[in-house]
Amino acid sequence: MTIHARTAAIILIAILLAGVIFLRITGLWVTESQKVPQKIVLGDNEEVSDPADIRGSYTFADIEQHFEIPARLLAQAFTLDVLEKDPQLYTAKNVDEHFEGIEGLPGDIGTDAVRTFVALFLHIPYVSEEDTILPSTAVDILVSEAQIDSEVAQRLRETSYLVPSEESTPSSSDAVESPVTTQSEETYLIQGKTTFADLIDQGLTVAQIEQVLNEKIDDVDQKVKDFAEERDKEFSVYKTPFQDLIDSL
Amino acid sequence: MKRLSKVGKVRLTVQLLFLIIVVYVVIGHTLEEQGIVLPLLQGASIHAICPFGGVVTLYEFFTEGSFVQKIHESSLYLMVLVLVTAVIAGPLFCGWVCPFGTVQEWMAKIGRALFKKRYNRMVPPKADRVLRYLRYGVLAWVLWATATSAKLIFAEYDPYYALFNFWTGEVAVTAFIALAAVVVLSLFIERPFCKYACPYGALLGLTNLFRPFSIRRNESTCISCSRCDTVCPMNLTVSTVKSVRDHQCISCLECTSEAACPVEKTLQLSTPSKGGSAS
Numbered sequence: 159m160t161i162h163a164r165t166a167a168i169i170l171i172a173i174l175l176a177g178v179i180f181l182r183i184t185g186l187w188v189t190e191s192q193k194v195p196q197k198i199v200l201g202d203n204e205e206v207s208d209p210a211d212i213r214g215s216y217t218f219a220d221i222e223q224h225f226e227i228p229a230r231l232l233a234q235a236f237t238l239d240v241l242e243k244d245p246q247l248y249t250a251k252n253v254d255e256h257f258e259g260i261e262g263l264p265g266d267i268g269t270d271a272v273r274t275f276v277a278l279f280l281h282i283p284y285v286s287e288e289d290t291i292l293p294s295t296a297v298d299i300l301v302s303e304a305q306i307d308s309e310v311a312q313r314l315r316e317t318s319y320l321v322p323s324e325e326s327t328p329s330s331s332d333a334v335e336s337p338v339t340t341q342s343e344e345t346y347l348i349q350g351k352t353t354f355a356d357l358i359d360q361g362l363t364v365a366q367i368e369q370v371l372n373e374k375i376d377d378v379d380q381k382v383k384d385f386a387e388e389r390d391k392e393f394s395v396y397k398t399p400f401q402d403l404i405d406s407l
Numbered sequence: 408m409k410r411l412s413k414v415g416k417v418r419l420t421v422q423l424l425f426l427i428i429v430v431y432v433v434i435g436h437t438l439e440e441q442g443i444v445l446p447l448l449q450g451a452s453i454h455a456i457c458p459f460g461g462v463v464t465l466y467e468f469f470t471e472g473s474f475v476q477k478i479h480e481s482s483l484y485l486m487v488l489v490l491v492t493a494v495i496a497g498p499l500f501c502g503w504v505c506p507f508g509t510v511q512e513w514m515a516k517i518g519r520a521l522f523k524k525r526y527n528r529m530v531p532p533k534a535d536r537v538l539r540y541l542r543y544g545v546l547a548w549v550l551w552a553t554a555t556s557a558k559l560i561f562a563e564y565d566p567y568y569a570l571f572n573f574w575t576g577e578v579a580v581t582a583f584i585a586l587a588a589v590v591v592l593s594l595f596i597e598r599p600f601c602k603y604a605c606p607y608g609a610l611l612g613l614t615n616l617f618r619p620f621s622i623r624r625n626e627s628t629c630i631s632c633s634r635c636d637t638v639c640p641m642n643l644t645v646s647t648v649k650s651v652r653d654h655q656c657i658s659c660l661e662c663t664s665e666a667a668c669p670v671e672k673t674l675q676l677s678t679p680s681k682g683g684s685a686s
Contacts, residue, residue: 160677161496161620163414163660167421170492170499177488181481188480189455 193220198282200395209277209284210392214251214269222246225276231303235275235296236267237321257293263319265291278314279304283394285383288350294318313347346404348397354378354385357400361407370399412664418502422509429506432456433571453571454559455479458500459607461486463561466554476558489611496620496676498611501601502659507567508601512640514593527597527642535642538603539655546606566600597640601657612654619678622651622662628673635662635674645674 161169181187195211198204207224218229232238233245236253254268266289275296277284281304292300297314300306306314346360355378357367368374371385382400386393411419435445436452454460460482464475468483489500501508519526530538552560562568563579566586572578573586592599601608615621622645624635635645641655645662661667663674 159620160675162676163417163663166496166499166503166658166660166676167417169496170421170503171424173492174485174488174504177484178481181484186480186484189451190479 190215193217195224198392200392201283201398203282206280206282208392209273209280209282212250212269212273212276214249214254216250216272217246218248219246221250221272221276225280227276227279231299232272232275235293235299236272237293237295257319260319263291265289265317265319267291267293267319271296275300278306278310281306283398285348285350285393285397291317291319293321295321348382348401348404350383350393351381352383353381357382357404360404362400362403366403367400370396370403410666412661412666414660414664415666418659418661421503422506422512425504426506426509429453429456429571437575451481452477453568454562455481456485457482458485458489460559462607462610463549463553463559466550467557471557475553477562478559490614493611493614494618497615497618497656497658498608499658500611501605501608502657505567505601505607507570508598508657510570511589511593511598511600514590515597515640518594518597521594526595527640529595541603542605542609542612545604546609549606561606597642598657602641602655608657609654612656615652615654615656620676622656622658622660623675623677623679624649625673625675628670630670630673632669634669635667638662638664638667650679 178187193213193216195207195209195216198206198208209225212221218232221227221232222229229245229248230240233240233248236256238245238248238252238256250269250272253272257263257267266287268290270287270290271292274284274286274290275292276282278300292314294315297311297318300314301311348357354367354375358364358378364375382396383393386396431445432451432455433453438445454477460475460478461484464478464482467473467475474480474483489504492499515527522529549561562582564581564585566582566589569578569582569586573583589600596602624645626649629646631646633646636643638661639645640659640661641653641657643651643653643656645651651662658676660676663676665671668674
């Protein structure tokens with residue numbers, strides 16, 4: 159039996175394209191992730207879904223399923239209209255779109271703000287991106303529903319975006335008067351840009367740092383976050399003990 | 408410029424079809440991130456339509472029941488579909504579908520114009536023979552690295568990924584270097600990535616050893632003009648074998664075209680015949 163060029167072409171197209179069409183019809187053709195966040199592998203929250211793994215394509219229904227935070231509460235936190243759309247159908251990326259272009263927004267409210275909100279709600283350590291802020295409505299919900307620490311709440315309020323009262327959903331009454339974009343100067347917070355040199359400036363000794371790292375520091379100007387990434391570890395693995403040490407000084 | 412043979416025309420049509428599909432998917436994926444959804448292939452990224460993704464995720468799939476980062480069910484099914492075609496007639500995917508192979512062939516046209524008959528004959532045969540096995544090393548490394556990390560490690564070095572995602576800001580410098588190397592080498596060697604580095608080609612190439620339909624030469628009608636050898640993009644010697652069983656054959660069928668073989672039905676993609684002709 160012989161296969162000529164045309165037959166070869168037909169075989170290829172039939173098997174590949176017809177195969178894909180068949181898989182699509184039968185619902186087996188899946189080209190996107192199943193939206194299952196990774197589990198935290200270390201620390202007190204081991205085996206808990208990791209808020210850091212929330213992606214822009216996650217719907218509030220996905221977040222509700224994996225983090226047990228009601229979609230309606232998420233929509234309220236980020237002032238998304240639940241009358242216009244089922245809150246389960248909103249995505250983290252919709253939060254970006256919702257706050258995009260707002261004049262005077264002192265930072266970025268998007269997917270990372272959703273991650274931050276979820277982490278704070280569940281009391282899971284998470285380091286937000288540098289520009290990330292929360293709307294005041296989200297802070298209100300964190301205070302009323304998740305009972306976050308009053309100091310943390312105060313810090314969040316200092317950087318939050320004050321949602322105008324006509325836009326906000328319940329309990330935004332205790333939001334601050336005006337948004338402030340800087341962190342509190344009284345408490346040093348370890349961020350993504352924090353270097354080992356910064357930690358030393360804050361009063362930690364090299365020995366203390368190396369004890370946490372469990373190895374020598376090669377470069378004091380290296381960011382702690384980069385150090386963690388190089389070793390394939392979560393930033394929080396190092397951030398939390400360093401923050402505890404600084405807080406205890 | 409040389410006119411295309413019938414085989415060449417059919418093959419180019421199929422190559423263009425799959426190239427357009429891939430370009431459509433990558434553009435669609437980019438637009439989707441901006442909120443514009445193109446019909447038919449919603450959500451698909453270039454990883455989702457790469458059958459090699461199905462190969463690298465096999466370990467994760469069987470040990471954890473999940474997929475490595477960025478790989479989905481679609482890759483696994485495509486791997487099976489491509490394997491079916493390869494088991495029947497060898498690496499047709501390499502010669503007819505892979506858009507990176509197509510792009511390398513287009514680069515070869517420039518190389519051929521520059522170097523004429525010297526093109527694709529510049530690597531010393533001894534070195535070439537050894538280098539041809541390099542891709543099995545690449546395949547072993549990719550499988551090991553992906554299995555141990557559950558991440559798509561090869562994307563950081565993959566020139567194909569770099570070519571079709573260069574505008575996204577997601578391509579590693581190493582992948583751009585690999586792409587540049589392939590582009591430059593393509594001016595001297597036809598399909599250098601396929602010959603020396605492609606891990607998927609290495610895997611599919613193994614089907615050449617047992618596929619029922621192979622390139623078979625009818626010794627009784629062959630006039631030993633060796634033109635089939637000169638047209639082979641993979642530099643295989645076709646003119647002296649009964650059946651091409653070389654692991655590097657990409658089933659492009661160029662050697663069977665009327666432009667390469669002046670005697671009809673002397674070189675064909677066929678099963679063994681009972682009488683021994685064309686076998």
